[in-house]
Amino acid sequence: MSTRFGTRRGLLALLGVGVLAPAGFARAATTLDRIRESGVIRVGFANEAPYAYATAGGELTGESPTVFRHVMKRLGVARVDGVLTEWGALIPGLKAGRFDAIVASMYITPRRCRQILFANPTYGIGEALVVPAGNPEGLRDYADAVAKEAKVAFVAGTAEIEHARMAGLSRGQQLIVPDFASAFAAVKAGRASAAALTALTAGVLAQKDEAVERAEPFTFVHEGRSYRGEGSFGFRPEDTALRDAVNEELAGLIGTEEHLAMVAEFGFDATNLPEKTAEQHCAGE
Structure with missing residues (x-):
């Protein structure tokens, strides 16, 4: 009995369901x-x-x-x-x-x-774009992407999506992917002109693969406010x-x-x- 209760109690705890503790517990x-x-x-x-x-x-x-x-x-x-x-x-x-x-x-x-x-x-930390090596479209930040009608890859649920929208990037220019590897792959495959990531993530990815680079300098100012994520x-x-x-x-x-x-x-x-x-x-x- 005690073993079965312990197993069930552990399972319910993982599910966030409350259980009544018996005497002695x-x-x-x-x-x-x-x-x-x-x-x-x-x-x-x-x-x-x-x-x-x-x-x-x-x-x-x-x-x-x-x-x-x-x-x-x-x-x-x-x-x-x-x-x-x-x-x-x-x-x-x-x-x-x-x-x-x-x-x-x-x-x-x-x-x-x-x-x-x-x-x-x-x-x-700030943000940055990962682009193909040589940055053929000359993209450095969201403003460049908006002006050149470039498609940018974003990881679903990240703050970069909201910042890009604030900068004027249309929904049609956004490629939403499930994870960071997918964003990186989209740039390498040519499905996106850039991927929006944090500056450190962009730097790490660029160091791992000569096919891409971190675009610099990146700036994003909206209504007089410079954005830096914490x-x-x-x-x-x-x-x-x-x-x-x-x-x-x-x-x-x-x-x-x-x-x-x-x-x-x-x-x-x-x-x-x-x-x-x-x-x-x-x-x-």
């Missing part, structure tokens, strides 16, 4: 309590280097997992298990209980804040205790020598430190 009050009790947390990621990706050996790594593991250890959670998910399915997957956090360096935007909670940002970890709306505990640890970490050393191998340095809080991003400041 203490029920975890929050997600934070539960992960501390089990020593494990499942997180969603979307395979985007250098932010969060799986190595050839299947290890979850990148800026976001590295910082998150450090924070989890400080909170008494020894193991972080990754769940590979398409970018556009990260927020739905979190809300459905497939995992307990999004650890993919997701930009904090007002639209996303209406769906999930964000910890304070761990980094800041990203962090995402949590379900009810998981305020977990978010607050993570924020407390981040406050003593971000910007320290220890933090900069742990993210240096992924191409991050002091120029990538965040400038705002999650609350400010959620308010559209």
Whole structure:
């Protein structure tokens, strides 16, 4: 009986369904309590280097997992298990209980804040276009793409889509793909003139393949405001205790020598430190 109950209880916990604890069993009050009790947390990621990706050996790594593991250890959670998910399915997957956090360096935007909670940002970065080697169409930013009626590939659910629309890119010029590899492939195959990504992702892809390059310089200013994305970890709306505990640890970490050393191998340095809080991003400041 105890084995069957334990199996069913574990399954229901994964599905986010509450169960009544029998006498002698203490029920975890929050997600934070539960992960501390089990020593494990499942997180969603979307395979985007250098932010969060799986190595050839299947290890979850990148800026976001590295910082998150450090924070989890400080909170008494020894193991972080990754769940590979398409970018556009990260927020739905979190809300459905497939995992307990999004650890993919997701930009904090007002639209996303209406769906999930964000910890304070761990980094800041601009955007860039990946184009064929030699940049035959002379595309550097969204304004060039609009003027030349070029087709641009975007990963579904990314902030770059909204920014391009703000810059005037029509729906007909947008090629929406499920993941970053597909965006890269679209440029190489000639189905898109460029792919819109973060600056670091664009740089990583350009270094891996001589058939493409990162277009520079990239600028995007809308109504007098220059846009720079800042990203962090995402949590379900009810998981305020977990978010607050993570924020407390981040406050003593971000910007320290220890933090900069742990993210240096992924191409991050002091120029990538965040400038705002999650609350400010959620308010559209």
